[in-house]
Amino acid sequence: xxxxxxxxxxxxxxxxxxxxxxxxxxxxxxxxxxxxxxxxxxxxxxxxxxxxxxxxxxxxxxxxxxxxxxxxxxxxxxxxxxxxxxxxxxxxxxxxxxxxxxxxxxxxxxxxxxxxxxxxxxxxxxxxxxxxxxxxxxxxxxxxxxxxxxxxxxxxxxxxxxxxxxxxxxxxxxxxxxxxxxxxxxxxxxxxxxxxxxxxxxxxxxxxxxxxxxxxxxxxxxxxxxxxxxxxxxxxxxxxxxxxxxxxxxxxxxxxxxxxxxxxxxxxxxxxxxxxxxxxxxxxxxxxxxxxxxxxxxxxxxxxxxxxxxxxxxxxxxxxxxxxxxxxxxxxxx
Amino acid sequence: xxxxxxxxxxxxxxxxxxxxxxxxxxxxxxxxxxxxxxxxxxxxxxxxxxxxxxxxxxxxxxxxxxxxxxxxxxxxxxxxxxxxxxxxxxxxxxxxxxxxxxxxxxxxxxxxxxxxxxxxxxxxxxxxxxxxxxxxxxxxxxxxxxxxxxxxxxxxxxxxxxxxxxxxxxxxxxxxxxxxxxxxxxxxxxxxxxxxxxxxxxxxxxxxxxxxxxxxxxxxxxxxxxxxxxxxxxxxxxxxxxxxxxxxxxxxxxxxxxxxxxxxxxxxxxxxxxxxxxxxxxxxxxxxxxxxxxxxxxxxxxxxxxxxxxxxxxxxxxxxxxxxxxxxxxxxxxxxxxxxxxxxxxxxxxxxxxxxxxxxxxxxxxxxxxxxxxxxxxxxxxxxxxxxxxxxxxxxxxxxxxxxxxxxxxxxxxxxx
Numbered sequence: 001x002x003x004x005x006x007x008x009x010x011x012x013x014x015x016x017x018x019x020x021x022x023x024x025x026x027x028x029x030x031x032x033x034x035x036x037x038x039x040x041x042x043x044x045x046x047x048x049x050x051x052x053x054x055x056x057x058x059x060x061x062x063x064x065x066x067x068x069x070x071x072x073x074x075x076x077x078x079x080x081x082x083x084x085x086x087x088x089x090x091x092x093x094x095x096x097x098x099x100x101x102x103x104x105x106x107x108x109x110x111x112x113x114x115x116x117x118x119x120x121x122x123x124x125x126x127x128x129x130x131x132x133x134x135x136x137x138x139x140x141x142x143x144x145x146x147x148x149x150x151x152x153x154x155x156x157x158x159x160x161x162x163x164x165x166x167x168x169x170x171x172x173x174x175x176x177x178x179x180x181x182x183x184x185x186x187x188x189x190x191x192x193x194x195x196x197x198x199x200x201x202x203x204x205x206x207x208x209x210x211x212x213x214x215x216x217x218x219x220x221x222x223x224x225x226x227x228x229x230x231x232x233x234x235x236x237x238x239x240x241x242x243x244x245x246x247x248x249x250x251x252x253x254x255x256x257x258x259x260x261x262x263x264x265x266x267x268x269x270x271x272x273x274x275x276x277x278x279x280x281x282x283x284x285x286x287x288x289x290x291x292x293x294x295x296x297x298x299x300x301x302x303x304x305x306x307x308x309x310x311x312x313x314x315x316x317x318x319x320x321x322x323x324x325x326x327x328x329x330x331x332x333x334x
Numbered sequence: 335x336x337x338x339x340x341x342x343x344x345x346x347x348x349x350x351x352x353x354x355x356x357x358x359x360x361x362x363x364x365x366x367x368x369x370x371x372x373x374x375x376x377x378x379x380x381x382x383x384x385x386x387x388x389x390x391x392x393x394x395x396x397x398x399x400x401x402x403x404x405x406x407x408x409x410x411x412x413x414x415x416x417x418x419x420x421x422x423x424x425x426x427x428x429x430x431x432x433x434x435x436x437x438x439x440x441x442x443x444x445x446x447x448x449x450x451x452x453x454x455x456x457x458x459x460x461x462x463x464x465x466x467x468x469x470x471x472x473x474x475x476x477x478x479x480x481x482x483x484x485x486x487x488x489x490x491x492x493x494x495x496x497x498x499x500x501x502x503x504x505x506x507x508x509x510x511x512x513x514x515x516x517x518x519x520x521x522x523x524x525x526x527x528x529x530x531x532x533x534x535x536x537x538x539x540x541x542x543x544x545x546x547x548x549x550x551x552x553x554x555x556x557x558x559x560x561x562x563x564x565x566x567x568x569x570x571x572x573x574x575x576x577x578x579x580x581x582x583x584x585x586x587x588x589x590x591x592x593x594x595x596x597x598x599x600x601x602x603x604x605x606x607x608x609x610x611x612x613x614x615x616x617x618x619x620x621x622x623x624x625x626x627x628x629x630x631x632x633x634x635x636x637x638x639x640x641x642x643x644x645x646x647x648x649x650x651x652x653x654x655x656x657x658x659x660x661x662x663x664x665x666x667x668x669x670x671x672x673x674x675x676x677x678x679x680x681x682x683x684x685x686x687x688x689x690x691x692x693x694x695x696x697x698x699x700x701x702x703x704x705x706x707x708x709x710x711x712x713x714x715x716x717x718x719x720x721x722x723x724x725x726x727x728x729x730x731x732x733x734x735x736x737x738x739x740x741x742x743x744x745x746x747x748x749x750x751x
Contacts, residue, residue, distance in 0.1 A: 287687060
């Protein structure tokens with residue numbers, strides 16, 4: 001297991017470094033921009049207020065909260081301490097709710113929607129791609145153009161089309177929300193069923209987009225592998241076709257796993273927009289409301305959470321990859 | 335070079351993609367020359383007028399020549415147009431409650447239905463269980479029917495400017511027709527109007543143009559940055575390569591959309607023009623190009639011809655331009671095409687979040703989508719406000735990916751069929 005431990009520690013170190021950098025970016029980017037963010041916030045909050053001492057007080061309060069009147073380094077430590085304590089301040093648009101409170105409910109909706117969808121899409125897409133490469137002919141001729149077209153379709157476009165066909169037209173599924181608007185979240189059958197029904201359209205719109213892209217990648221990988229020398233050699237040896245396909249599949253799979261780790265950020269981004277179309281109560285919709293309400297702390301915290309989610313997912317995939325890539329096991333003999 | 339281009343144009347996929355893309359560009363360029371409407375001019379008072387030909391009622395009534403056409407089914411058509419299916423079913427319901435057998439009423443035969451209605455309907459009659467609102471509804475239907483059934487013409491009257499007394503200026507008979515080419519004001523709205531009352535088609539063509547520009551600017555920036563970093567990292571190597579790879583790997587895992595959101599929001603609403611957004615997208619999407627270029631350059635670095643060039647004392651710049659660039663040129667072109675299409679998608683994503691270019695001077699595909707979504711066009715069934723936009727986005731990205739796949743098959747023999 002020496003090789004694996006080395007691999008694991010390497011990935012863990014990389015994960016931590018990326019995390020710190022993402023954290024720094026999240027802190028620095030908004031502060032690089034010209035203008036005083038607190039002044040903008042106060043101008044927004046104090047609309048219609050004529051009392052100058054009152055405005056002054058609001059300004060002072062927010063300046064203290066964000067520490068913008070302190071030196072940069074001190075601000076950074078203040079920010080870090082707050083984030084570690086899960087304190088992202090109050091949400092402007094949903095005051096008096098705190099940002100942490102708003103995000104706490106949104107995260108689980110997003111996690112429960114996106115990761116299953118991406119993984120299911122990835123599995124179906126890879127299977128279709130491999131089958132298309134192996135069977136060729138008619139199946140390939142049908143699957144490939146559809147996959148190319150679907151994968152070029154923006155995620156929100158797929159969401160809108162599913163919504164119009166199955167939500168508005170056929171009325172099979174509800175068009176918005178995460179559960180019936182007349183229900184209060186609890187553990188009854190009625191609520192669970194409502195959640196399941198609301199889950200379908202967002203889920204399948206993300207799955208369909210993922211299928212297209214993965215199928216194309218897997219198909220070209222498989223074609224590449226099918227033409228490799230080891231396949232020809234195995235055929236000469238008379239190894240059963242089914243066994244060869246298994247070899248090919250496994251070899252073509254490895255780059256696809258790496259591909260998933262690399263593209264999960266893009267996929268999550270697209271899926272966040274798809275959430276908006278369905279007003280799904282996840283991070284995407286929270287982000288939209290934050291932007292509409294000029295809610296700076298909420299945007300910043302959502303961005304950080306999304307980054308962390310993607311980083312953790314990438315890290316998890318890389319850990320799994322370490323188990324299935326024989327080269328990492330082989331590294332222990334070095 | 336000539337040979338390569340000829341080879342590229344033998345690829346079916348590339349040609350199809352190329353033709354679609356060129357057609358789009360042609361439409362974007364030619365349409366504004368022929369039709370000179372301002373794309374953001376608000377012409378409709380109201381939201382989402384359906385697609386069609388809009389003829390001025392005022393001009394039709396005042397048309398210089400009117401024609402008389404005697405068409406048999408004109409009256410029936412007129413009634414059918416006024417009476418919706420729901421109205422007919424409601425009328426049937428009333429008649430059934432009044433005691434007329436179900437089998438005698440045929441809602442598809444308007445003439446007989448109206449006949450029965452006129453004979454039996456009594457506005458003051460109320461059945462047990464019928465709400466007052468429903469009774470009023472039947473009264474309204476009845477009044478609207480009376481207008482349709484009259485065969486006399488409509489009187490046009492104009493008020494006298496001094497006394498205010500109405501004087502008759504003409505009669506419009508039910509058999510009067512005008513020729514549409516003789517009407518002064520006819521506006522064709524092939525895709526209706528949007529939520530602000532703007533001509534969707536004109537807006538869409540302009541939006542496609544702006545989005546393509548954004549894609550082009552962002553793609554160029556991303557490709558240039560990626561190419562430079564990839565070449566430097568791959569060819570020079572050493573600590574420079576380490577630093578570049580570190581930054582590249584970092585930006586691969588940090589989702590681009592998060593960076594885009596943070597930067598666009600920080601720039602602020604008033605400074606966010608289309609070009610600014612394009613630059614921001616360009617600066618956040620160079621990662622893939624840089625990675626790919628670097629790995630290609632690393633494999634080229636120790637080729638014999640490069641070493642020979644080094645031995646001959648050529649400068650780094652010369653070696654990169656003369657000995658390395660030609661080998662990766664095809665790849666860079668492909669990456670550039672993909673960058674353009676992904677930049678167009680990135681703009682759309684940002685705009686849907688409300689972080690796109692500011693809204694007052696020009697439309698983009700993403701903004702049109704954003705406006706349609708805010709006004710719930712998809713729920714209201716106003717397909718013309720969002721569907722053409724989606725199709726345009728899909729056509730742009732689809733044509734570019736087809737070109738890309740075609741190029742890939744030309745330059746990468748393993749993928750050829």
